[in-house]
Amino acid sequence: MAPVVSLRAAVALTGRFPALAGADLTVGSGEVVVLDGANGAGKTTLLRVCAGLVPVTGGEAVVLGYDLRRSHTAVRRQVGMLGHAPALYDDLTVLDNVRFAVRAAAGDPARVDAAMERLGLVGRLRRTPVVRLSAGQRRRVSLAVLVARRPPLWLLDEPHAALDAATRRLLGELVEEAATGGATVLLASHEPDAALPLADRVVTMGGGRVLGECDGWRGRSLGPSPRAVGGSHVA
Secondary structure: OOEEEEEEEEEEEEEEEEEEEEEEEOOOOOOEEEEEEOOOHHHHHHHHOOOOOOOEEEEEEEOOOEEEOOOOOOOHHHHEEEOOOOOOOOEEEEEEEEEEEHHHOOOHHHHHHHHHHOOOOHHHHHOOEEHHHHHHHHHHHHHHHHHHHHHOOOEEEOOOOOOOHHHHHHHHHHHHHHHHHHOEEEOOOOOHHHHHOOOEEEEEEEOEEEEEEEEOOOOOOOOOOOEEOEEEEOO
């Protein structure tokens, strides 16, 4: 089976700066891979490349069978990305935002209500304009879009930010369910305590490259979370 993500010496520019400077990464179906590294390591750029938001200017990049060197936009309907800034319309209600995003991705509108209920977007909150929501509520709306769309590739950039403890636990459940159902998850995080239990692999980045990797803790029953040392996680 072909990998879901295949990067070979991939280069991507932010302005004239190579935010990806020869990145190599292969991710298979159903894997949960956590991207680790300091600010500026290239984690967000790698996610945005996989989402078809940043063109690849060198090397090879194939995501879900799409050659991103030929067209970096064709893959967009097949991926779901949760970025730092939720891609929501402030003047639309919560319900209308989720419905619109699902329709735009050619998803099944019948999944909208169940997804919103799963994320606690019920009652008056459904009809509340997004502009009135807190940062945490906006993240829940974006997660509801992912759950309703069921994309084969989830791209999560610091997904635990602004979430309360209950929603963080729910996020873990959603990631596990997506992966168990065959979806692939790439997750960039500075929070090892939250991210490692979700991960099959932890990939460390620096300078726009993949520096190394280690096993994650997904499916394991372990003790205390590790502490980060020099960009790598140790027990």
